[in-house]
Amino acid sequence: MTDPKERIPQFLLQPTWLMDADYNVVEKNAQAEKFEKDYVVLMEYAVQVARGTCCAFHTDKTACKNCPLENKWAASDGFPITFMGRDGVSYEFFGKLVKREHHWILEIRYIDKPFELEGKSMLTYLNEARESEQKRIARELHDGIAQSIYSLMLETRGLKWTPVEDHQQKLQAIDRHFADVLLEIKSLATELRPSILDDVGLIPAINQFVEQTMEMTGFVIHVIVDGERNALTGRGNVVIYRSIQEAISNALKYSGVNEASLTLDFGQEELRVTIADEGKGFIYDPYHLGFGLLNLRERAHSVGGKMEVDTGIEKGTRITMSVPYKEGLT
Known part of the structure; x- marks a missing residue:
């Protein structure tokens, strides 16, 4: 029997499961029962995603290492997760797993719930995070291009100390360097925005x-x-x-x-x-x-x-x- 003190709070309106210390379901509310009728709920999978041993958005943990969402999801005290609907379509949700004394409580929310105050869906949030990451990469690449231009400046100024007979060879090298930098800039611009x-x-x-x-x-x-x-x-x-x-x-x-x-x-x-x-x-x-x-x-x-x-x-x-x-x- 479930300890009365460990029952699911009645005020919870989202699908909620109460689990023991080994993550076995001991109780669920009416919303959870309805949820299981609409979606294929694999509790082991949900627990793995919640604990970070399995990712709902990457095929392996290597892809997670540099994920721009890592800190944002941690700050939101929850995790993204997908469940297959009975119609065969995959749907995205937002989950939360919390420890309460000797039990675990798993709560699943629809994607419009976690960010409803901001008016954002989870997928919009994901794309905005990716765009933010692209801007960060753009700044880093820009710094690299800036260093190349600075190097070109030094090469050009160094011409006055270069013997006249070596000027032609030096200018050809500078010209090739300029062409490389220009190609890098064009490639970057095309990658970030197809003009x-x-x-x-x-x-x-x-x-x-x-x-x-x-x-x-x-x-x-x-x-x-x-x-x-x-x-x-x-x-x-x-x-x-x-x-x-x-x-x-x-x-x-x-x-x-x-x-x-x-x-x-x-x-x-x-x-x-x-x-x-x-x-x-x-x-x-x-x-x-x-x-x-x-x-x-x-x-x-x-x-x-x-x-x-x-x-x-x-x-x-x-x-x-x-x-x-x-x-x-x-």
Whole structure:
């Protein structure tokens, strides 16, 4: 019998489980029972995520070492976690595991609960954290470029102490150094923000990326564009462009075939993008997504969209992303 003093507090409105010292469930509230009817709840998995021995967002602990979310989640006194719905779709939640005398209490909240005071969902929070990390990396790279420019300044000033007969050779070396720095700056700028989207628009940018990929790799990509070309928000364009880059790169690396199809279907309220190949496929586990698929899912959710994966061993892979023309509307 459960000690009356160790029962679940009646005021808790979230799905809550009471466990003994060995993490065996001894009691659950009505919300928890309903939750288990809607979702596949593996208590061992939830405890592992809560204790940090298993991560809901990375495939291994190595990927967690430099995670920009580490300190933020620790400060929030909780952890992100995913559960598979009875409809076969994976959903994100926010969990909290606390010790009370001789028992543990596990509480699961829906993603809009932890940050409702800030009006943020968990996935928006994740993407903002990633953007913050990108800014930090940009600053670090900028410092590296600044050092290169400073080195160039010293090389240029040193010309006055260089014998005249050596000037030509020295200037050629400085010119090569300048070219390297310029290439580094352009590469960094393109990585952080694809300016081509602003210059020519989404479809021409995608076509250019496809042409460059086929030219450089020999990987054949069939592009199909259907429907009236409605405009997305600037952020939506970036999400689609980056997601296509990620999905095509994954198909090129892992599919085992030499071609894929890219379909952009402009509907009345959203743009559906499908990247498909007839390759090896894989076992899709929504609980343990690789970084590539996790990236795609987070990007779609950040603008109110969604990602679907249809795959299996030797069945090829079909990734579909839906992004609304107006952010936040699904």
